[in-house]
Amino acid sequence: MLAFLADHSLIALIVILAAGLAIGRLRIFGMSLGAAAILFVAIFLSALDSHITFPPLIYQLGLALFVYSIGLAAGREFFASFASKGWRVNVFGGVMLLVLMGLAAGLAKLFGLDPTTASGTFAGSLTTTPGMAAIVELLKGTNPDLAAHPVVGYSLAYPGGVLGAIAVAAIGAGILKVNHIEDATREGLIHSRLRWRTVEIGEGVSGHISDVPRIAQADIIVTRMSLPDEHGGYAPQELAVPNTPLTPGLLLVIHGTDADLDTAISHLGAPAAVDVDMLEMSYGRVIVSNPAVAGRTIRDLDPISHGFIIARLRRGDEEVVAHESDMLELSDSLRVVAPKEQFPAVRRLLGDSENSLANVDLLPFAIGLLLGLLLGAIPIPLPGGTSLSLGFGGGPIVVGLLFGAFSHTGPVQWHLPYHANRVFTTFGLALFLAGVGTVAGPGFRNAMTDPASLKYIAMGFIITVTSALACGVVGMTVLKLRWDESMGMAAGMTTNPAVLGYLNNQTGTELAARGYATVYPIAMIGKILLCQALVVLLM
Structure with missing residues (x-):
């Protein structure tokens, strides 16, 4: 069987992917490995037969697809948070990498390890393939006979580099009794269910409908209004035009969470005690599939001028109150209020076509990925005649973050539909884990027969656990992050998709991905530099 697979x-x-995904679903003590199980299946099979291997193209393509898709999805959040806490997280990441390099140097001296193999172990402990490759290239130019040593050290440390980070995340979540959903909710990534109510404006409330969220001191949106008529009743509902003055008795339909609605009504007046004719208005869900609309903010789209109001925005499983500053993306599901006769025009404007979303335009994705790979291939000169590059991981995520923040360039829409992005992310991760696992397998097998190799495994595991623990402790106490975001930062420090895949599967939220994307670029670049600096320091 092994010979057949080889x-x-x-x-x-396909066997590795299928077996890994199946094993990843198994839950033991409430935990499961998710996609990370693919890595260990690949290591196991290649350890049994070293001929079971794949061309480097497999894991290079997988890594590029994964990080570019992650960058597209996280770009806007990454830059939005940079001014507040993102810069502090990156400063910590840079300092942490220097500390870890110092720890690696100390452990290498303490255990009496070969400098070149120990440098590869440092790269493996933080699972940085580009860092290991940079060491190899450095040695090829200075001492070619030692160029294979870092690969051995990397292979020995890599499995522990994944398991160590996952173990810290799992054990820490258990000890701290982390409520993943509650933490993500408090961080604004998961929102309470939205509802709507009708409020009657009371005495002393002045301004215009556009001022209502400020007056109400709540995150709400006004979609419909009804003016008192001369007979003491109310006219049929109509769209809530922003410049309509607020007058006593005016009825407004507002959307928000129960808590926000209670707060708003207490500031605006009282719940409406009358029923209002809604026959002329329609309230329905429309999907954004028009590329000309995607990438524009609601303010730029100006729905009122097109005869409708966007009440709610749903992306993935999360539905939020729509704000003028929200940028629309392909596959966003919108709750729209409009006169019934206007709804066909609204659907034409927004697209509302599942079929067009399924026919993904891959040209912008391919262009963006190409630009990322080209950026990663640019050599950066270093003293001594050597050079480094961002590689297949660093280049694509940098370009992905930039395009994710800009969303579109003229008519070119960089964002993918939500579900398409998730498919590329998952598929890229699976390819990467399968490819890199077969690289690490033979070295792991040799470690089981050579007692001296245990020193390298121990060195790598100590570095990995120290990094994850420091991210957890400093993240929660100094940076004021939640545990899941701190562990996402730890995964970003390793730049390892396997750890993030485990966290995403275990937590069911996007909190870990936010921490991962925030620190990933500096970690990728920093490790490439410091891996080379370590081998120079030790030799």
């Missing part, structure tokens, strides 16, 4: 690489790849 002779048929494609079948071996």
